Amino acid sequence: MAKGFTLSIYPWVYVARFAEEWTEEYVEKPHKSPAEEAELDEAHRDELLAKRNSFPDLPLVNYTTQYGMGCFEGMKAFPQKDGRLKLFRPDQNAARFYRSMKGLMMPPFPQERFVEASRQVVARNKKLGFAPDYDSAWERDDFTSGESIYLRPFSYSEPAIGLGIAKHPFVVIVSTPVGSYFAPGSSKAVVSEKVRAFPGGTGWIKCDSNYVVPILEKKAAEAAGYMETVFLDAVEHRYVEEGSSCNIFFLLKNDTLVTPALGNTILPGITRSSILKIASEMLGVKTEERKISIDEAMEDAKECFVSGTAAGLSHLESITMKDKTARFGNGEMGELSRSLLKTLKGIQYGKIEDRFGWMVDVE
Incomplete structure (x- = not known):
């Protein structure tokens, strides 16, 4: 495999x-x-x-x-x-x-x-x-x-x-x-004090140089026992932006699925846009693209996951910032996260009808 x-x-x-x-x-x-x-x-x-x-x-x-x-x-x-x-x-x-x-x-x-x-x-x-x-x-x-x-x-x-x-x-x-991007085991994340992208920069481009800081921070996080690192905005260091190489989602306690709004510091992920469409049009979930502070995410989210081509959809069991840790779903993948994963992968592998016309024949 x-x-x-x-x-x-x-x-x-x-x-x-x-x-x-x-x-x-x-x-x-x-x-x-x-x-x-x-x-x-x-x-x-x-x-x-x-x-x-x-x-x-x-x-x-x-x-x-x-x-x-x-x-x-x-x-x-x-x-x-x-x-x-x-x-x-x-x-x-x-x-x-x-x-x-x-x-x-x-x-x-x-x-x-x-x-x-x-x-x-x-x-x-x-x-x-x-x-x-x-x-x-x-x-x-x-x-x-x-x-x-x-x-x-x-x-x-x-x-x-x-x-x-x-x-x-x-x-x-x-x-x-x-095969699978994340290794089995820990699905914990830690908030980075470093900056991935800054306003007016190249954060919206899938640019080679954008990945230097995220790679260094992800490796440091892995050495400390985490799977992923989470980056905040460069100006206030308050609002959630991305993971090391993936977009991030939070299911709040009011059952709204929130992901940071796109701007020139966030990569417009294709898996991200697909998840938003599946959630709203197939699963009937209310979605929002907006600023979400790390405090709101840690206090009000009941599920959390990251998305990307390599990662697909991978849940985070917790996020740690300094001496505070927020845990989601008792460490297990939540119900919505599982439904989104199952639907996305089902479409990709042909088990679920591709109603959006996303899949393109190779031959």
Whole structure:
């Protein structure tokens, strides 16, 4: 079973480059059959995977590697019972990637090309056997153990060393097998005293550099026995904004589902928008997008969870800030959180009708 993120890049990758216009190619990296690769010893398998993660035509020194001037997306393709694979809302990833590149003053990547390239990468790898098969056993835990394909489209600058912006960027799409994002065990969170994003910055862009502070804080939190870290606003350090790499939700005692309103410090998550739609239109839950203080969240919430492409929907059993801890649902996933998870995963894996037209056939 795939566990979280791995660097087991599948053989077919996509590379585009902007000069006067976008040009593209699909590249088949070295590989054996999936069965043959599974039989390799660790050293030979690592050697093969290293070749798949090698892009000699991409410059080492550039605006991306030197200054974090790049952006990326995270998206998934899900195996279906009938043997097909389907992408979840790739048009939304395409639109956000377009906005991110434009926000970093690069030539933006065409959205239609983004969707088609994503489909092709998955389809080509599937023909080689690099794709998970649907397992009905996943239904027993609402697909929390389900496997899928993770796609990582990202921008990459042309050669450069001075301060500047990419005028001739690359766009690369790779894919890997992926399983559960959060490890079993603790689902506790701690409030960070550091700042993830500030007004007028790049918090709304899925920008490489945005992840430095969250990664450092998440690792510090894990070392202290927590699963996640929660960030507050930069101005008053009072209002909840995000987790380390995910949006956050609170079900209040009056049965209203609240998530922080979008602004230029919060990433517009695609799973976030999907959960809001499922909650209001399928489950009949009142939803609000607004400011929510950490005090209100800790005093008045009865359920709490984070959402994202990698995380899916993961409940938080508690949030700690300094010497105060708020616990939710006696440490167990709440009823609404479970219903949302079950519905979201059911749509993604094809068990529940996709009434919103979110799932896109790969072939």
